Amino acid sequence: MAKITASVYTSHVPAIGAAIDLGKTTEPYWVPLFKGYEYSKQWMKDNTPDVIFLVYNDHATAFSLEMIPTFAIGTAAEFTPADEGYGPRPVPKVIGHPELASHIAQSVIQDDFDLTIVNKMDVDHGLTVPLSLMCGEPRAWPCPVIPFAVNVVQYPVPSGRRCFMLGQAIRRAIESFDQPLKVQIWGTGGMSHQLQGPRAGLINADWDNRFLDRLIADPEGLSKVPHIEYVREAGSEGIELVMWLIARGAMADVAGGPKPTLKHRFFHVPASNTAVGHLILENH
Amino acid sequence: MSLDKPYLDVPGTTIFDAEQSRKGYWLNQFCMSLMKAENRARFKAGERAYLDEWAMTEEQKQAVLARDLNRCIALGGNIYFLAKIGATDGKSFQQMAGSMTGMTEDEYRAMMLAGGRSVEGNRRLGEDGDAQPQHQPQGAAGKKATN
Numbered sequence: 001m002a003k004i005t006a007s008v009y010t011s012h013v014p015a016i017g018a019a020i021d022l023g024k025t026t027e028p029y030w031v032p033l034f035k036g037y038e039y040s041k042q043w044m045k046d047n048t049p050d051v052i053f054l055v056y057n058d059h060a061t062a063f064s065l066e067m068i069p070t071f072a073i074g075t076a077a078e079f080t081p082a083d084e085g086y087g088p089r090p091v092p093k094v095i096g097h098p099e100l101a102s103h104i105a106q107s108v109i110q111d112d113f114d115l116t117i118v119n120k121m122d123v124d125h126g127l128t129v130p131l132s133l134m135c136g137e138p139r140a141w142p143c144p145v146i147p148f149a150v151n152v153v154q155y156p157v158p159s160g161r162r163c164f165m166l167g168q169a170i171r172r173a174i175e176s177f178d179q180p181l182k183v184q185i186w187g188t189g190g191m192s193h194q195l196q197g198p199r200a201g202l203i204n205a206d207w208d209n210r211f212l213d214r215l216i217a218d219p220e221g222l223s224k225v226p227h228i229e230y231v232r233e234a235g236s237e238g239i240e241l242v243m244w245l246i247a248r249g250a251m252a253d254v255a256g257g258p259k260p261t262l263k264h265r266f267f268h269v270p271a272s273n274t275a276v277g278h279l280i281l282e283n284h
Numbered sequence: 285m286s287l288d289k290p291y292l293d294v295p296g297t298t299i300f301d302a303e304q305s306r307k308g309y310w311l312n313q314f315c316m317s318l319m320k321a322e323n324r325a326r327f328k329a330g331e332r333a334y335l336d337e338w339a340m341t342e343e344q345k346q347a348v349l350a351r352d353l354n355r356c357i358a359l360g361g362n363i364y365f366l367a368k369i370g371a372t373d374g375k376s377f378q379q380m381a382g383s384m385t386g387m388t389e390d391e392y393r394a395m396m397l398a399g400g401r402s403v404e405g406n407r408r409l410g411e412d413g414d415a416q417p418q419h420q421p422q423g424a425a426g427k428k429a430t431n
Contacts, residue, residue, distance in 0.1 A: 060364040062314040065309055083319055085371025095363045153364055155291075155301040184298060192400075196363045197354060198422065199296030199415035200381040201392060203400025232407050236297050237363075270376045270396040 002100070002174050002181040005049060007247040007260070009279040012056060012188045014125040015272035017089055021133050021189070033276060036266035037133045043263060043280060044134045044142070050181040051097045051150055053104075053170065054127055055246045056188045057152045059084070061124035068154050069116035071166065073108075073195045074123075074147035075101040082122035089129040091128050091137075097144040100177055104146070107173035113166050118252075124149055132187045133278075152189065152240050156227065160242045164223035167249020174250070187247030189240025191267075192233070193274035203275050209267060211241060212277055216262055219248040237274075252283045260284075293408050296415035309361020311348070314338040316364035324372045335379040354384050386426020 016033065019025055023036045051212040061082045063069065077095040106116050127147055135142055151157055158166075166183070174183050191208040211234075223245050225256050230239040253259045260281035268276045291299045298304065305312075314335065317323045327334040335345045347355035348369065356366050363380070370380040382392030395401060405413025414422055422428060 018376075060312070060316065060362065060368070061319070065305060065312050065365075083321070085319055085324070085332075085368045087321075153300065153362060154305050162397055194297065194401075195377060195416075196299055196357055197296040197384055198386070198417075199294070199401065199406055200384050200422050201401040202397055202403060202406065202415070203396075204403045205399065207403070224314045231291050231297070231299065232294055233403060236294075236299060272376070273381045273396060275400070281308050 001185055002177040002179055004171055004174055004185055004250055004252070004283055005182045006047065006184050006222070006263075006280060006282045007251055008130075008134065008184060008186040008248060009244050009277065010130050010186070010188055011190055011271065011278070012126045013128040013262070013271040013274045013276065014084070014129065015066060015283045017125045017129040017132060018086075019036050019207045020137065021090055033268050033271055036268055036276070036278060039264050040134055040278065040280060041136050047185040048142045050143055051100055051183045052143060053148060053174070053183055054130065054145050055148045055186060056126035056130070056242045057240060058149045058244065059124055059126055060153060062118075062121045062149070063151075066282055068151055069118075069149070070158055071113065071177040072116040072118045072121075072149040073101055073105050074118050074121050074149070075105060076119050076121065079121055079123045079145075079147055081128050082124045084124050089125065089128055091132060091269060092140045094123055094127065094131075094141060094147065095144045097146050100174075100181065100183075101146045103177050104173040105171060107176060108166070108169045110119030111169040111172065113169050118149075120210070121147065121149075126188060130186055137196055148246070152242065157239055157242060159227065160223045160225055160245050163242045163245040164219065164249040167246040169252055170246065171252075171255065173251040185250045187244035187245045188244050190234070190238055191241060191275040191277040192235050192238045195237050199235070201273060203269055204233050204235070204238075205267070205269055205275060207208060207233040208275050210277060212265065212267065214277065215244060215248055216281070219245065219254065248281075258284045295406055295411070295413070295417065298357050304360050304362070306360070308344075308362065310339045311344045311356065311359060311361050312431035314340060314348075318346070318368040318372050326361050327372060343385040351383070353380060385423060386421025387423030388425045390426075391423040
């Protein structure tokens with residue numbers, strides 16, 4: 001049977017992608033940020049999974065206002081990096097895992113989460129920047145990726161509670177897949193940032209670090225934090241952090257298993273407008 | 285029954301909810317069109333003519349022509365959509381975000397390097413933080429514009 005081996009959490013700031021693509025990673029501004037991911041790239045090489053289930057949000061790229069799915073699972077064979085207005089990022093095509101993705105879709109919908117199934121979708125920086133941070137600049141990504149897009153653009157976004165419960169349903173779905181696949185689940189976005197209005201540039205490092213503490217030790221309690229606290233404390237775009245609760249909900253301890261091991265923790269301000277947070281948690 | 289909108293008292297912040305989305309539908313859809321290179325070229329060649337192809341209000345068109353992102357957001361725009369205008373202009377997200385504060389690019393960049401804007405005084409309307417209405421515009425760029 002398939003199993004979840006680890007979860008990874010990281011911000012997905014577009015400027016990080018631009019810094020990689022334009023060869024700026026050794027500039028003083030970016031050095032401390034990329035240093036925080038050196039361990040992660042080695043860890044990824046040592047622990048390459050068979051599939052990555054990647055929770056992210058689309059930033060008005062694949063989904064305009066014509067359709068706004070709350071939860072969308074990519075079941076296609078491949079996904080093309082999108083042109084977000086600057087031209088597509090020069091990164092490899094994302095290869096999907098239609099078989100596992102379709103299995104998860106069927107299982108999770110039968111478990112009362114009404115997913116939208118997407119068979120054609122370009123993927124934006126929300127998905128490709130985490131892959132770049134964790135895998136560097138390979139000619140092909142190290143394994144297939146199942147994109148899982150969450151609406152955090154038009155309010156109301158799903159609650160932290162809903163995301164945490166969805167993660168549990170995704171774990172059940174993966175564990176019922178009849179192939180011995182090692183699956184990682186990634187939660188991306190955040191941390192504190194606000195990109196709009198006179199309050200743009202808001203950063204709340206204390207709140208972010210408490211979020212990291214609680215995500216590790218008390219995800220159940222953290223899942224009860226209401227939207228308004230994210231907006232007030234972590235900025236209007238900080239609400240992306242609810243997506244981390246999907247990945248955390250899929251870990252073994254939430255279903256009564258052993259606590260995960262914290263392999264890596266990193267926090268840095270700023271990347272462009274944003275506080276960057278990063279965790280790696282391993283199941284046993 | 286009215287909807288619960290607990291976010292209306294956050295200063296300097298517009299939450300893109302169903303009501304804003306409805307107001308900004310065509311403005312945001314115009315922005316989406318700029319994801320195609322040929323549309324970016326057509327828009328740059330004649331902004332007004334291109335905007336007139338969309339069912340936007342005159343106010344929305346003026347806000348786009350002026351690149352007044354705060355105004356665009358008040359009229360239903362969302363930053364992830366409006367970012368396509370910035371991309372067309374060759375602006376970074378930091379330049380776009382900064383433009384809404386009244387700060388110059390250098391002032392905004394310096395604020396971010398120093399750890400970003402503090403949440404203190406900026407949680408609720410009526411407090412005294414730098415994002416509050418009584419402290420706008422915040423920087424040299426905004427002060428120059430209002431003189």
